[in-house]
Amino acid sequence: MKNYKKDFPLLSGKEIVYLDSAATSQKPSCVISAMQKYYEQDNANPYRGVYALSQLATQKYNSARSVAADFIGAKDDEIVFTKNSTESFNLIAYTYGLASLKKGDEIVLSIMEHHSNLVPWQMVAQKSGATLKYMYLDKNLQLPSSEIDKIGSKTKIVAITAMSNVLGSVVNVKKIVARAHKVGAVVVCDATQIVAHREFNVKKLDADFACFSAHKMYGPLGIGVLYGKKQLLDNMPPFMFGGDMIEYVGEQSASFASLPNKYEAGTQNVAAAVGLESAIKYINDTGFDKIVEHESRLYSYALQELQKLPFVELYIPKGECMGVISFNIKGVHAHDVSSILDSKNICIRSGNHCAQPLLKSMGLDSTCRISFGLYNNKSDIDKLVSALKLAYKMFAKYLGKGE
């Protein structure tokens, strides 16, 4: 396996096994240095100044937008920079959601949704009188057609993840979009997990909205991308009000800028946009073919090794999965497993992964979760397995006692 770890300063600097990229990815040195260079050489407030430095900052910001657009097959004016996916979903909910929905309408979501593409829709349902309906998983942890058929004549919005941050399942978004459009609903797609692992193209999927966060695809914290079809974004009211999103401002009212500035109020995180561009470049230079090859080998190896452990309970959907594996050690709470692994400098996540409805539907309180980045390798998995054996050994003689 190729060694990508050397590209990532934090991982080359520490003795650490980082298996929590679904929470946040580590950053390659090219991203870190691009941001440093921006602050050292190119920093100014974009759009506002006539002077050359401001022009330079504007150009950097616009360049990042183009690269982000290209990355997901969109046009520049269909891309809005936000703080992260959560802010993006809230933007859509508060503007499109509240303006479009009324009593009797339905919002359909999958039970797999991350809280960021779930809780905002609860708000919209409560304020508008619309109903929230869920598509549940079958015993294979997949979304059957019978559940997708819940998207019906009353459905106005479908919220769906392209890849589950708990199960790693890759969702057939195209099929869901087709169903949604047939009944006149729009699709809000959570691309946060998938964009680091394989190509995601909004035009091929015909998604109406899609969101992802830079920090989960080797980019910096603090910037996210919201994609929306131009026609939708043009007809939505503004979200945040203030500078940059206006044209003329009188004492009592203002007129608003066109896309994308309409949704980018205030000074934007240009440095993070520069970092995002660099992260996309890193992914493109590596190539999704290499990424998919590396990660699918890793996933298969991890699954194979975990399946050998009789004390591990795996939650693996049928169908295509990547990047994420959730499991529990029988009889040992996920938090305890996490702490024991932490003592061996292995970073995994334990808890409900911002997906409480999903876990509840599976009859679980919490799971352990490992998730991969390019920098992981077989040795990481071997160390994980050793530590899991240790964790089980520590608890084994106490299991079965008492209750």
Add this chain to the structure above:
Amino acid sequence: MDLSSIYNEIVMEHSSNSPYKKNIGKDAVCAMGHNPNCGDEIKIEAVVENGIIKDLGFSGHGCAISQSSTSIMIETLLGKKVSQAKKIINVFIKMIKRESLTDKEKLLLKNAAIFENVSNMPSRAKCATLSWHTLDDLLEKLEK
């Protein structure tokens, strides 16, 4: 981090085989505590007569730290006056928050002092204190 300082014999025994994991029934008042982060759920039942904690029991599920902390809390507070119990709860929470304790305060904690190392694991603090806060709220309610 030295695992055996947290996951030691006492903690493991209390977590897996607590003599206090029981339902007391209709004589008891109860309170629920939970940690939405991880799904730790604790139900504490208490029988208080004439200002003395006559019986305590718990049920629910959670990590080894929360389960053992609950069990050791009960072991420490059973038979105590409510006023004394509240003092000890306060000291325990101070310890987890890494505030300094007097020697007298440390003695009050008895076995509960073994959770001192959890103060070095901020992400697990809520696991250790969940049941103590829950019982504290319950005793507070009873006084009203």
